[in-house]
Structures are given as C-alpha cells and as structure tokens.
Amino acid sequence: MGAVSTAPTSPAARVPFLKGHGTENDFVIVPDPDHRIELSASAVARLCDRRAGIGGDGLLHVVRSAAHPEARAMAADAEWFMDYRNADGSIAEMCGNGVRVFARYLQRAGHVEAGDLAVATRGGVKKVHIAKGADGPVTSATARQDGDITVSMGRAALPRETVTVTVGGRSWPTLNVNMGNPHAVAFVDDLDHAGNLFTEPPYTPSAVYPDGVNVEFVVDRGERHVAMRVHERGSGETRSCGTGACAVAVAAARRDGVDPLVTGVPVTYTVDLPGGRLVITERPDGEIEMAGPAVIVAEGHIAPDLLVPSETAAI
Numbered sequence: 175m176g177a178v179s180t181a182p183t184s185p186a187a188r189v190p191f192l193k194g195h196g197t198e199n200d201f202v203i204v205p206d207p208d209h210r211i212e213l214s215a216s217a218v219a220r221l222c223d224r225r226a227g228i229g230g231d232g233l234l235h236v237v238r239s240a241a242h243p244e245a246r247a248m249a250a251d252a253e254w255f256m257d258y259r260n261a262d263g264s265i266a267e268m269c270g271n272g273v274r275v276f277a278r279y280l281q282r283a284g285h286v287e288a289g290d291l292a293v294a295t296r297g298g299v300k301k302v303h304i305a306k307g308a309d310g311p312v313t314s315a316t317a318r319q320d321g322d323i324t325v326s327m328g329r330a331a332l333p334r335e336t337v338t339v340t341v342g343g344r345s346w347p348t349l350n351v352n353m354g355n356p357h358a359v360a361f362v363d364d365l366d367h368a369g370n371l372f373t374e375p376p377y378t379p380s381a382v383y384p385d386g387v388n389v390e391f392v393v394d395r396g397e398r399h400v401a402m403r404v405h406e407r408g409s410g411e412t413r414s415c416g417t418g419a420c421a422v423a424v425a426a427a428r429r430d431g432v433d434p435l436v437t438g439v440p441v442t443y444t445v446d447l448p449g450g451r452l453v454i455t456e457r458p459d460g461e462i463e464m465a466g467p468a469v470i471v472a473e474g475h476i477a478p479d480l481l482v483p484s485e486t487a488a489i
C-alpha cells in the first residue's frame with residue numbers, strides 16, 4: 175500500500191471518525207476497513223489531543239485483519255483487527271476497554287450483530303460477547319440502554335520481578351501482572367495517596383519494564399470489591415483501564431487467598447474506577463472475563479490538517 179502525497183481535501187475523501195468510551199476510557203475510532211490510512215505516532219497524538227484535536231485516551235484504528243500485515247495471520251479466526259494506539263501515539267499490545275468499544279462500533283456500523291464475535295488484537299484473538307440492547311440513533315439515553323459487552327481477556331502472567339512505585343514521597347511494592355500488556359499493582363490505604371498522577375507519573379522505565387508500565391493503585395471497598403486509579407503508559411491518568419482492572423482482580427485474588435488456579439473455584443471482583451464499574455471473573459483455567467458498558471457518543475469527519483499528507487494513502 176503506497177502513501178499518496180496529498181491529504182484528503184474533497185468532501186468525498188474526508189476521513190470519518192467516531193468517538194466512544196467504556197467507563198469513560200475514551201477513544202477516537204477511525205474506521206479503515208481496507209487499510210488505506212497509515213497513522214503515524216504524531217497523527218495519533220494530534221487526534222487524541224484534547225484541545226487541538228478530537229481528544230481521547232487512545233485511538234482504535236478499525237481494519238480488516240486480512241488487510242493489515244500485523245493481523246493477516248489471524249484473519250481466519252477474526253475478521254476485524256483492533257490496531258490500538260495510546261494517546262501519545264505509542265503502540266500497546268492490548269486495550270480491554272478499547273476492545274469493547276471496538277465491538278460496539280462494529281455493531282453500530284452493521285458489521286456484526288449482538289452475540290459472539292472474535293476480534294484480532296496484538297495480544298491475540300479475543301472473544302467478545304455483545305449483550306442485546308437498544309438499537310437506534312446515538313443519544314445518551316439509548317447509549318445507556320445498550321447491554322454490557324464481555325470480553326475473554328485470556329490468562330494473566332505474573333512475572334517474578336517487581337518494582338516499587340513512589341508518589342508524593344510515599345512508596346509501595348507492586349505485583350507484576352501481565353495481561354498482554356504490563357501492569358504494576360499497588361495496594362494503598364487511600365486512593366488520594368496516589369497524588370496528582372498528571373504532574374507526578376509514578377514510574378520511569380527500568381529493567382523490569384523496559385517499555386514502561388501501567389500502574390494501578392487499589393483500595394478495598396468490601397468483600398471481592400475494590401476501587402482503583404490508574405496511570406496508563408502512553409496516556410497518563412485515565413478514568414478507567416480494562417486490562418488494569420483485570421490485573422487488579424488477579425492481584426486481589428492472590429492477596430485474598432482465592433486464586434482460582436489453586437482453589438478450582440471461579441472468583442468475581444467488582445472493580446470501581448473513576449469512570450464507572452467493571453466486573454472481572456477469573457476461572458479455574460485462568461481465563462479472565464471482563465464485563466462493562468461501551469458506548470458511541472459522536473461521529474464526524476477529521477479535518478485534513480490533522481492527517482498530514484505523507485501519512486495518508488489514497489482514500
């Protein structure tokens with residue numbers, strides 16, 4: 175696929191986008207079934223900019239698996255590839271809220287119906303279930319009637335190496351949980367102790383996480399019920415993180431002595447985030463399921479200036 179030398183300027187060539195969120199983890203969605211658009215890191219950062227762009231914690235580039243070199247091998251199992259990017263333009267292996275919003279977009283666009291589907295990601299093929307909900311135009315009312323979307327996230331890995339995170343002069347040990355992407359989970363007494371994560375990111379790359387890490391701060395709210403804040407690699411503090419909520423549930427189950435891999439009994443944690451609630455179940459075979467809302471809130475066209483010419487193929 176060759177890049178063209180001019181940005182799309184005619185109305186016919188305008189690039190569409192949508193905006194969606196899952197528990198207020200928000201995404202710019204760029205439908206591009208045939209992979210005609212090469213999105214550079216700088217273009218993604220411009221689109222995700224909350225003042226000069228559309229604004230988002232990340233971007234979901236929607237491409238048919240068969241049309242994307244990173245997904246072609248998964249095309250037989252999953253028609254659609256979630257090419258996920260963080261707000262700074264960096265690439266991540268997986269995004270748990272993103273894949274639910276991605277599925278909601280596919281449903282709204284008429285590519286899939288409610289029920290089961292498979293989505294290709296850099297973290298492998300994920301099975302998604304869209305509960306039946308209201309159809310119709312995008313309004314906050316109908317968005318609220320949409321059923322939850324559940325995704326099978328695969329198994330967590332727990333590498334032995336851990337780090338200490340520090341904010342505002344306080345430090346905590348963390349549990350290293352890999353959900354396809356890396357997480358460091360810290361149990362704290364008070365979520366306010368995580369301080370201002372915008373001005374003081376809790377972690378800088380080291381040998382344990384050479385590519386950076388997502389850091390979760392967790393408090394207890396009740397039995398199998400926790401609340402968390404998160405500082406996401408490549409996006410800063412966000413109001414929710416799906417893979418982070420899964421990592422937190424896994425860490426809490428080990429701490430609470432209810433690891434399903436040991437007990438043979440599934441365990442469910444309710445995880446409250448600043449942007450909403452996710453329900454995480456870990457099964458005895460290690461499979462982790464995450465359920466929560468996903469809504470589309472807007473759609474439009476991208477101003478050509480946001481996509482510089484050399485980054486845009488024939489559209």
Ligand SMILES: N[C@@H](CCC[C@H](N)C(=O)O)C(=O)O
Pocket residue numbers: 199232260265266267268269270271272355356388406407408409412414415416417418
């Ligand atoms: N918000 C996402 C995680 C996005 C990727 C993350 N920032 C990373 O770099 O690993 C989620 O819902 O899981």
